Amino acid sequence: MTTQWWHGAVIYQIYPRSFLDTDGDGVGDLPGIVEKLDYVASLGVDAIWISPFFKSPMADFGYDIADYRAVDPLFGSLEDFDRLLDKAHGLGIRVMIDQVLSHTSSEHAWFLESRESRDNPKADWYVWADPQPDGTPPNNWLSIFGGVAWKWEPRREQYYLHNFLAAQPDLNFHCPDVQQATLDNVDFWLARGVDGLRLDAINFCFHDAQLRDNPPKPAHLRVGRGFSADNPYAYQYHHYNNTRPETLVFMEQLRALMDRHPGSAALGEFSSEDSLATMAEYVGDTRLHMGYSFELLTDDFTVAYIRGTVENLEAKMPHGWPCWAISNHDVQRAVTRWGGADPSDDLARQLVALVCSLRGSVCLYQGEELGLGEAEVPFESLQDPYGISFWPKFKGRDGCRTPMPWTGDGQAGFSAAPPWLPIPADHRARSVQAQEADDNSVLNATRRFLRWRKQHLALVHGDIAFLETPEPVLAFTRTHGEQSLLVAFNLSADAATCALPGGLSPAPLDDHGLLAGHVQAGHLHLPPRGVYYATLG
Known part of the structure; x- marks a missing residue:
């Protein structure tokens, strides 16, 4: 892959x-x-x-x-x-x-033909349905853009389905x-x-x-x-x-x-x-x-x-x-x-x-x-x-x-x-x-x-595993082959500190040009909106 x-x-x-x-x-x-x-x-x-x-x-x-x-x-x-x-x-x-x-679109040639009658070559290319006995739509489906998902078409005396705008009739993929x-x-x-x-x-x-x-x-x-x-x-x-x-x-x-x-x-x-x-x-x-x-x-x-x-x-x-x-x-x-x-x-x-x-x-x-x-x-x-x-x-x-x-x-x-x-x-x-x-x-x-990023295949192709860190520090590792990176973000507008899991010995990668944190005495210190990238041995 x-x-x-x-x-x-x-x-x-x-x-x-x-x-x-x-x-x-x-x-x-x-x-x-x-x-x-x-x-x-x-x-x-x-x-x-x-x-x-x-x-x-x-x-x-x-x-x-x-x-x-x-x-x-x-x-x-x-x-x-x-x-x-x-x-x-x-x-x-x-x-x-x-x-x-x-x-x-309701102006597509397929729809213009389909709406004309119930027996034309494209009659079943869209989702048409008869009204209920009282004339209301066939069911309770709703449109994402508000209101019912059915619009009446007088030529066919049927409703057509539109999950979005009425000008966007749904195709009938059962056809x-x-x-x-x-x-x-x-x-x-x-x-x-x-x-x-x-x-x-x-x-x-x-x-x-x-x-x-x-x-x-x-x-x-x-x-x-x-x-x-x-x-x-x-x-x-x-x-x-x-x-x-x-x-x-x-x-x-x-x-x-x-x-x-x-x-x-x-x-x-x-x-x-x-x-x-x-x-x-x-x-x-x-x-x-x-x-x-x-x-x-x-x-x-x-x-x-x-x-x-x-x-x-x-x-x-x-x-x-x-x-x-x-x-x-x-x-x-x-x-x-x-x-x-x-x-x-x-x-x-x-x-x-x-x-x-x-x-x-x-x-x-x-x-x-x-x-x-x-x-x-x-x-x-x-x-x-x-x-x-x-x-x-x-x-x-x-x-x-x-x-x-x-x-x-x-x-x-x-x-x-x-x-x-x-x-x-x-x-x-x-x-x-x-x-x-x-x-x-x-x-x-x-x-x-x-x-x-392109120089670090772990970021492009690698697996991901999250570390147990408190809010607001998001931290995970990315691993590809023999390369493993520690990645961390301070999601807060205030400085943040968290303890690193035991056994991690990161070597910082500081040439990415972002606000970089640092590790001291087993703790990761991140400036506001800071990031940290490091290799893991």
């Missing part, structure tokens, strides 16, 4: 709407990614994951696909994508793309033709030279064919994972509208397709009642290469939670390969989530090191290398339908999606036009341009650390 490029890879997520605009419409595009690939390469990452750029009416900003094989003109053309692929490969960067397989058409679309991109797929909400492909009601969830267990905790979606156990056993069989078909394209890799995104258990089921030699969930995308920044989450997955998936992320395009940025309204640069540096030191591959979200916090987007500027629906308790996902600040000027070097989301002043102050000139910046610390 260690010869596979994705094993231990650092994958840089690019949200194309917000990376760089080259045509002056205020929205980022594929040529913008091409223009900044040298910057991406300078970070020392192994791959990029590009969020959807396919033809779409943009009801959910590209996660509602109207044509799986076409680039939306907003982002450019297929030729632009081919240029991106060529340049990335020339720089030694692998390219992963989002694939949204469980649902399409063999849907499975084959989906595999054909994936093959189109793999044959074009794509190195990997990030599979959005992949456990949502199949639904319960009997359409059984989901059971209610007690109030004290209504905890959100990737959605607002006060969302009515949290009121149910989602046993029947996702994570069905048939999906595993389809994952094996998908893996067989990918195996016909040597070197390609699939990263699944999971949100279920027990996402770690689901990941363990879906990841393996005959299924997906890697998986990640929302477990470290929460508010809990404690030793007990982080250790418990990782150990839980290690126990469930000892032979599979995880991928960890602490920020992405769907959740509040990590430095704000865990550091408050005025997070320190020391926390930003530490978080990059922490997520890159766990066993597995890593997804870093654009701007994480700058220490960007969550942007405050006023209601009148909101674009996210999720946030608009749940305002003011939940402000949606716009705050983590604001454009990259390349310079400190008014449009931050992102666009010649007003950007699709406002760029806050504190982001402009943390621009790439400003941080390039500061040797101690979060950006340059990230570059140094990622280069340093």
Whole structure:
């Protein structure tokens, strides 16, 4: 496994709407990614994951696909994508793309045909169901974006299922033709030279064919994972509208397709009642290469939670390969989530090191290398339908999606036009341009650390074992062959000290450029937000 490029890879997520605009419409595009690939390469990452750029009416900003094989003109053309692929490969960067397989846009040609009648060639390509005798929806399933998961279609006099927006009807994967058409679309991109797929909400492909009601969830267990905790979606156990056993069989078909394209890799995104258990089921030699969930995308920044989450997955998936992320395009940025309204640069540096030191591959979200916090987007500027629906308790996902600040000027070097989301002043102050000139910046610390990480195979490929340490010190070992490292983090804004287990004789590795602790008289002393890396004899 260690010869596979994705094993231990650092994958840089690019949200194309917000990376760089080259045509002056205020929205980022594929040529913008091409223009900044040298910057991406300078970070020392192994791959990029590009969020959807396919033809779409943009009801959910590209996660509602109207044509799986076409680039939306907003982002450019297929030729632009081919240029991106060529340049990335020339720089030694692998390219992963989002694939949204469980649902399409309501403007996809498949859906437009399916909705016309109950007997056309694509009549059963989506999840259609008759109303109950009183005209209400077929069951109690709910949409993640709020309200019932069924929408009435007068042409068929039936409801269709949408686990997300009503503009995102769910495909019926019980239909063999849907499975084959989906595999054909994936093959189109793999044959074009794509190195990997990030599979959005992949456990949502199949639904319960009997359409059984989901059971209610007690109030004290209504905890959100990737959605607002006060969302009515949290009121149910989602046993029947996702994570069905048939999906595993389809994952094996998908893996067989990918195996016909040597070197390609699939990263699944999971949100279920027990996402770690689901990941363990879906990841393996005959299924997906890697998986990640929302477990470290929460508010809990404690030793007990982080250790418990990782150990839980290690126990469930000892032979599979995880991928960890602490920020992405769907959740509040990590430095704000865990550091408050005025997070320190020391926390930003530490978080990059922490997520890159766990066993597995890593997804870093654009701007994480700058220490960007969550942007405050006023209601009148909101674009996210999720946030608009749940305002003011939940402000949606716009705050983590604001454009990259390349310079400190008014449009931050992102666009010649007003950007699709406002760029806050504190982001402009943390621009790439400003941080390039500061040797101690979060950006340059990230570059140094990622280069340093590649020199230590224990951090890239090694096993992990946690040490018994009190809050706020998280400590573990990473071991690969004869190399064994001790890794520790002080999760607090205050200095911390803890005793080291007997028998440990660490030799510090101090060239990673972070706030380093030290060992004295058998105790580990860590500065606020400090880190410690050492070899073990």
